[in-house]
Amino acid sequence: MLRNALLLGLLLAGAAQAQSAPTTLTVITHDSFDLDKKLVAQFEKANNARVRFVKGGDAGELLNRLILTRRAPLADVVYGLDNTLLPRARQFGLLEAYKSPALAKVPAAYRLDDAGLLDTVDYGFVALNYDRAWFQKSGLPLPRTLDDLKKPQYARLTVVPSPATSSPGLAFLLATVNHFGEAGAWEWWREARLGGLKVTRGWSDAYEKDFSKNGGKYPIVLSYASSPAAEVFYADGYDPRKLPAQAPTGNLFLPGSTFLQLEGAGVLKGAKQPQLARKFVDFMLSAPVQADIPTRMWVYPAVSGIPLDPVFKFAQQPDVTPVKPGLLANPQRLVDAWVNNVLRAR
Numbered sequence: 260m261l262r263n264a265l266l267l268g269l270l271l272a273g274a275a276q277a278q279s280a281p282t283t284l285t286v287i288t289h290d291s292f293d294l295d296k297k298l299v300a301q302f303e304k305a306n307n308a309r310v311r312f313v314k315g316g317d318a319g320e321l322l323n324r325l326i327l328t329r330r331a332p333l334a335d336v337v338y339g340l341d342n343t344l345l346p347r348a349r350q351f352g353l354l355e356a357y358k359s360p361a362l363a364k365v366p367a368a369y370r371l372d373d374a375g376l377l378d379t380v381d382y383g384f385v386a387l388n389y390d391r392a393w394f395q396k397s398g399l400p401l402p403r404t405l406d407d408l409k410k411p412q413y414a415r416l417t418v419v420p421s422p423a424t425s426s427p428g429l430a431f432l433l434a435t436v437n438h439f440g441e442a443g444a445w446e447w448w449r450e451a452r453l454g455g456l457k458v459t460r461g462w463s464d465a466y467e468k469d470f471s472k473n474g475g476k477y478p479i480v481l482s483y484a485s486s487p488a489a490e491v492f493y494a495d496g497y498d499p500r501k502l503p504a505q506a507p508t509g510n511l512f513l514p515g516s517t518f519l520q521l522e523g524a525g526v527l528k529g530a531k532q533p534q535l536a537r538k539f540v541d542f543m544l545s546a547p548v549q550a551d552i553p554t555r556m557w558v559y560p561a562v563s564g565i566p567l568d569p570v571f572k573f574a575q576q577p578d579v580t581p582v583k584p585g586l587l588a589n590p591q592r593l594v595d596a597w598v599n600n601v602l603r604a605r
Contacts, residue, residue, distance in 0.1 A: 281309045284535045287325070287527075289318040289339035289426070290463060293555040294548065302542050308535055317461035318344060318426035325527070326351050335530035336539050338380065342521040343429045345377050347591050355526040357537050361544035364562045369521055377523035380543045383558035384484035384577055385430040385518040387417075387511035390471045393478035405438065405513050408479075409447050415455025418469040419481035423594050425461045430518035431481050432597055433590060437583055438515025441593070445600040452601065472508055484510050484517070485557040485574035492554060492570045499569040506573040517577040522558065 281303065292314070299310055313334055315321035322344045325337065329351055340348055348354055349372075358375035371377045387408075394401060402413045422432035435444040452458070457477060459465045466482050469475035472490070487506035491497065494507075524543045526536040542548060549560035554568050 279307065281307050282532060282535060283309045283311055284336070284532050284539060285311045285313060285334040286539060287313045287315045287321065287334035287337050289321050290314050290316055290461075291556055292338060295551045295555070298547055298551060301547075302539070306535060306538055310539070315339075317420070317424055317463070319421075319424040319429060320461070322347060323424075325353050329353055329528070332527045332529045332531075334527055335532045336524060336526055336536040338524040338543060339426075339522060340377055340525065341426050341430075341523070342371055342519075342587060343426055343433060343590050345371060345523075346587060346589060348525075349376060350591075353528060355528045355530065355533065357526045357540060359537075359541045359544050361541055361562065364564070365544070366561075366563060369561050371521050371523045377525040378540050378544065379521050379523045379561040380549075381552050381556065381558040381561050382519060382521050384579065385427045385434070385520050386482065386484040386577060387513060387516055388470075388480050388482045388486050388508045389511050390478040391505070391507055391509055393471050397478075401511065402479075402513065405435065405447060405515055408513060408516075409451040409454060409456075411454035413454075413479065414451045416477055417451070417455075417479040417481075418457040418459060418465045418475070418477040420462045420465045421458050421460055422597055426520065427462050427481055427483070428458075429590060429594065430520050431516070432593060433582070433586060434516055434518040434580070436593055437580060437586055441596065445597070445604075448597065448601040449604050479511065483557060484512075484577055485553075485559075485571070488570045488572075488574040489554075489557045491573055492568070497570075502569060502572065510575055510577070512575075512577040515580055517579050519579045520558075521561075 303310055315324050318339050318341060321339055354376040356375040359378045362378055365379050369379050369382050371379045402408045407413055419431055420428035422428040435447055439447055459469060465480050467473055469477045470480040471478040487508045490508050491503060491506045524540045526533055530536045544562060549562045549565045552560055
């Protein structure tokens with residue numbers, strides 16, 4: 260009887276341990292994703308879960324990976340797809356509709372999708388930045404228009420991430436098509452590339468390697484309107500009570516060059532943990548996470564009323580040209596046309 264009691268006790272203990280074992284939730288993100296580990300730990304504790312993050316490259320590369328693996332999804336939930344990539348994600352049926360209750364606090368203008376395939380988590384403004392010190396030293400005036408930028412004296416100073424593999428690169432491509440029309444955009448890109456415009460694989464290469472502020476050769480880079488604020492924040496001795504007069508980099512809000520980017524989180528179709536994935540979408544829209552996002556990923560929280568760090572005074576918001584109807588219907592067609600008309604043009 261004692262032996263049976265011990266055996267029963269071991270079985271019950273094993274069952275209890277198995278029952279309390281945390282569930283693994285796999286989250287795939289773009290490479291720029293960053294979140295306070297303490298917040299992630301709180302989510303794990305509240306949901307008896309273990310969150311495994313997978314970096315999928317720049318957002319364009321992330322989407323391509325999801326398309327290639329859609330029959331055997333790499334994750335349960337995705338963060339980092341945006342309004343330029345959603346049409347292709349929809350085309351390939353990558354996402355399962357889920358509308359978080361927290362979307363009620365997101366302004367209607369910033370909501371990505373009526374069906375809830377992608378819930379808006381943040382927004383930002385893709386924009387050209389310049390290295391103030393380089394231009395002050397050179398004495399060269401700043402370009403004032405996109406037509407100026409395509410001229411050799413400026414094109415050879417400019418680096419942008421590729422529209423084929425980078426979400427800010429695609430956003431910039433869409434901005435030029437919106438501004439010039441398709442034929443005019445291809446002409447602009449061809450002339451700019453002939454003048455020396457450099458196209459890199461992704462944002463990290465363009466900003467962290469090629470931008471002159473970070474040791475590269477190019478004093479104009481495609482990034483975000485919030486990047487000057489990030490430069491101040493990461494400077495030695497940053498004190499929000501003693502902000503400098505200006506950031507070391509500035510924004511070039513050339514007419515037709517900026518684009519409003521909306522990023523979201525969504526449940527992947529075929530997710531092994533769909534319920535937990537929905538909870539993670541809710542978590543990304545929770546007030547603590549929304550407050551953490553701005554000074555980690557340098558975008559604006561989608562939920563209204565979230566306070567910003569004082570350094571965001573250097574993150575000017577441009578007047579974005581409204582997107583023409585149909586521009587976002589099939590961005591991949593424009594990427595393919597860009598490859599044929601620009602990259603392969605002779």
